[in-house]
Amino acid sequence: MQANIKKTLYTLLLMGSILPGVVFWLSARSVEIVAVHEDREFSSVLVRNFPFTDRGKIRWWQKNKDMLKEKYNIPKTASDGFFSMVFWDFGDGYKEEGKYDRRCFEDIKAPENCIEKNRIFSVSDSKNMGISFTTNDEIYRMVKNGKIVKVVAD
Incomplete structure (x- = not known):
């Protein structure tokens, strides 16, 4: 019984020391912009290694806008x-339309002009709402003083 407890403690200790390193490595990777597709005031930016936290995504946009x-005039x-x-997460790259609900771009030649619809982050600006950030689960707005606040659903 004692040996099992020691083994479990060693395993937890090992995982506890490796996990922060993996998280740091994931967060330190550079964002790669693979392509930009435009349709008037709508821009699709295909990326790899985008930050995975809401705060990281918004910070990245503020730092790189x-x-x-x-560079891209967007x-x-x-x-x-x-x-x-x-x-959009570029994932495995461009694919044929084939599968239901892929995001296809008309500014590049078919058949491989689509990606899987894996939206990571969006930024929009409108007269009524101002600048809004949308992540997978949340919506944030920039208020007049530049502070960013989470929108709370009613």
Whole structure:
């Protein structure tokens, strides 16, 4: 019985020391922008290694929004100031449309012009709502003083 307890403790200790290293490694990877597809004020940004926390996603966008404008000329805004940018996980790359509900892009030649619909993050700006960030589970808004607040569902 004592040997089993020791073995369990050693296993927990080992996992407890490896897990923080794995989390650090995952969070330290550079975001790779694979491609950008545009349709007027709607931009799709295909990425790899995007941050996995809501805070990390929003921070990444804040830190890189000027680079996105300079390098890719996005976001493009409508006459009323609206724009929408969706960051998609590029995953296994472009695929044929074939499967139901893939996101396909008309600005590249078929047949391999689609990706799996795995939306990671989106940023939009509108006259009524201001800048909004949408993650898998939550919506955040930037208020007038620049602070970002989570939208609480009614």
